[in-house]
Amino acid sequence: IAEVLLEFTSKLVKVAHLMPADVHRLIEAKVNRLNESILGNQLSYSDLSRRLMIMCVGETMRSTSYWESRVQDWRDLRVEYGLLGFKDFMTSDEIVAPSSVIDHMKNLNIQQEEMNKQRLELINQLRMLKPPCSKSSVHQWNNAVTLITSRMDDIHIGFLNQLRNDYEEVQKKSEEYMSNLVQSLFDDEILPNEVLETHLESQFQMLLGEQCAVANEKLTTIENQLSEVCADQKKYLTGLFTFAQGAAHEWDCHELALVKIERTLQEQLDRNRREHDYQNQIKEAKLDIVMDRMRQDSSEEALAASLKQVMGMLEEIQAGYHDFNTTQKNTCDGYSDMVTDELTRYTSASMRYFSPSVSEESDKTLNENEDGESGDHAADDIEKASEVNEESKPKIICSAQEHLKYLEIEEGVFAELRTCIYKNFMDHLPDRKEELKLSSQRYTLLKIEEVNNELDLRLHLHEPRATRATQDVHNVRAAELLMHRDRVTQHCQGLQDALQSLKQEFQSMIEGQMEESEKFKRSVEELEQSFTNATKPHQLKSIQSQVNGKLDEYMEVIRASVRHFRYNLDDILNKLRASNASLRKTLRIFSDGGNFSPDEVKEYRKKLEKSASRIDNVEGSLMAELE
Numbered sequence: 001i002a003e004v005l006l007e008f009t010s011k012l013v014k015v016a017h018l019m020p021a022d023v024h025r026l027i028e029a030k031v032n033r034l035n036e037s038i039l040g041n042q043l044s045y046s047d048l049s050r051r052l053m054i055m056c057v058g059e060t061m062r063s064t065s066y067w068e069s070r071v072q073d074w075r076d077l078r079v080e081y082g083l084l085g086f087k088d089f090m091t092s093d094e095i096v097a098p099s100s101v102i103d104h105m106k107n108l109n110i111q112q113e114e115m116n117k118q119r120l121e122l123i124n125q126l127r128m129l130k131p132p133c134s135k136s137s138v139h140q141w142n143n144a145v146t147l148i149t150s151r152m153d154d155i156h157i158g159f160l161n162q163l164r165n166d167y168e169e170v171q172k173k174s175e176e177y178m179s180n181l182v183q184s185l186f187d188d189e190i191l192p193n194e195v196l197e198t199h200l201e202s203q204f205q206m207l208l209g210e211q212c213a214v215a216n217e218k219l220t221t222i223e224n225q226l227s228e229v230c231a232d233q234k235k236y237l238t239g240l241f242t243f244a245q246g247a248a249h250e251w252d253c254h255e256l257a258l259v260k261i262e263r264t265l266q267e268q269l270d271r272n273r274r275e276h277d278y279q280n281q282i283k284e285a286k287l288d289i290v291m292d293r294m295r296q297d298s299s300e301e302a303l304a305a306s307l308k309q310v311m312g313m314l315e316e317i318q319a320g321y322h323d324f325n326t327t328q329k330n331t332c333d334g335y336s337d338m339v340t341d342e343l344t345r346y347t348s349a350s351m352r353y354f355s356p357s358v359s360e361e362s363d364k365t366l367n368e369n370e371d372g373e374s375g376d377h378a379a380d381d382i383e384k385a386s387e388v389n390e391e392s393k394p395k396i397i398c399s400a401q402e403h404l405k406y407l408e409i410e411e412g413v414f415a416e417l418r419t420c421i422y423k424n425f426m427d428h429l430p431d432r433k434e435e436l437k438l439s440s441q442r443y444t445l446l447k448i449e450e451v452n453n454e455l456d457l458r459l460h461l462h463e464p465r466a467t468r469a470t471q472d473v474h475n476v477r478a479a480e481l482l483m484h485r486d487r488v489t490q491h492c493q494g495l496q497d498a499l500q501s502l503k504q505e506f507q508s509m510i511e512g513q514m515e516e517s518e519k520f521k522r523s524v525e526e527l528e529q530s531f532t533n534a535t536k537p538h539q540l541k542s543i544q545s546q547v548n549g550k551l552d553e554y555m556e557v558i559r560a561s562v563r564h565f566r567y568n569l570d571d572i573l574n575k576l577r578a579s580n581a582s583l584r585k586t587l588r589i590f591s592d593g594g595n596f597s598p599d600e601v602k603e604y605r606k607k608l609e610k611s612a613s614r615i616d617n618v619e620g621s622l623m624a625e626l627e
Helices: 002-015 020-090 099-128 135-187 193-295 300-333 335-370 372-392 411-533 537-585 598-626
Strands: none
Touching (some): 193 335, 193 411, 300 335, 335 411, 411 537, 411 598, 537 598
16 A cells, blocks of 8 residues: 555656645545554454454363363373383383393303312412422412402403393383383373373382382392402402412522522632732732842842742742632531521421411311301301391392302311411421532532632642743843853953954064064175175165165065054954943843843943953053054
8 A cells, every 4th residue: 555655646746736745745644544444444353353252262161171071081091001001010020030130140150160260270279389489489379369360350340230231221121111101191192291200200210219229239239248258258368378478488588598698608708719819919929029030130149049039939829829728618618507507597487487377277277167067057047037038128130149159269278278388398398408408518519629629720820830930030040141241251351362362463563573674684784795895986875775775675564564553453443342332232221121130230341341441451552562
């Protein structure tokens, strides 16, 4: 309507002779009249609808009241039928005694029987516990038993979890049945949701709660019984492990004590050896000093004294070897006494350890025998009381003791094992005594043999030292002294011979010159008769020239012989001085790399100096004579 009015308003504005404002006022008046007409029609329609609605609601209420009464009767019948069906389901075998619980109980008994058999085999292994044994082997046994026990605990935990799962499944089935019943009642609109919840809490939950309480009580009873029995078995096994570990500890202490005795013996032997080696090193150092001094002695007398001292020190060292051997043997002889003392201590410690335990086990065995009948009656009373209690309680799924059938080990088994270990250790004592006696003797003989072998080796190495000291040091030094003396003596003798030969050569030269003088005199004397008979000057001049010629020849011969002698003299004296100097340079003491002693060097240098002065004296005398 608004769109039509707007459309025609725009057209009238275009074609009308009136002003646009008048056209709008005309259209607005028409609109007001139309609105008043529409509102009147709406009021009429509302009044008519109200009167028709009142008539329909009254008829519907009468029909609904009759229908609800009939439906309520049907709902009450359906609810009563559902309650009877839920009660029958809760008392059925599927809920009261599920087959899965029985199967799990059978599997538990099979696993318990198998694990208990392995545990008994491990426990019976302690019957063979006897020396030699160690705490490590007992710990390995305990680890194996602990492993089996933990496996049994895991089996029990798994069994309880399976039972919980089974009861949860039963609870789920019950709740599922209840939910299906409630859902069917709700789907069929038998009861409203609020009424269903109230009815569920009052009827269904009571039955579910009773069943859940019975299951929880059974689970708690089984768990507590398994925990108590396992705790008791662990306590017995721990006590048995502690007992076996204590016995093994006594043996380990015994073995460690024997090892300590051997170590003590070896330490004493090493201490004696260190003390002997220290004293021997001092003697060896003194011997080395004397040997070094003997290598540098400068006379036969000093060499003989040093050799005598070296021989005395070698005998002292050899005597020290024998004394050391005697001390080591005495130390080794004390090993058997220490082993005997340790065996006595081990026997006493074993008796002290086993006596209280065995007495306690005997008392427990006597008490068990005395209380056997009363215990049987008490057990019967407990079984009867438990039967009464079982009858008074709601029905449960299995026997209360069936899960403990293959779990318990009698305490008498542990007592028997303790007694068996005690007997094994006590029976081993005589054999151990004989074994230690033989082993200590064998060890002592072995050590004494080692000591004797060491002495033989030392004496074998020491025996040639006297010979080496005599041959390699004394004789070598004596040969060196002799060689030094011979060398210097030969040098001086050679030098003396050379000087003597020079003197002889000089004498020969003098004699030759004398002969030449005699020849010259005879030749002059032969010319003397001619000089006397000469009457003419030219004859005198001829004789004079002959005399002068002969004189020149004579002087030339004399000069030649003197030159030759002086040349030989200088050459020989230079060689003698060079030889003397060379020999003097070879006179080096030990610190300078030579093999002369300071006394030798001093003595021989004096001789060489005398030889040098002798050379100078001979040279001076010969030169003076030549002049």
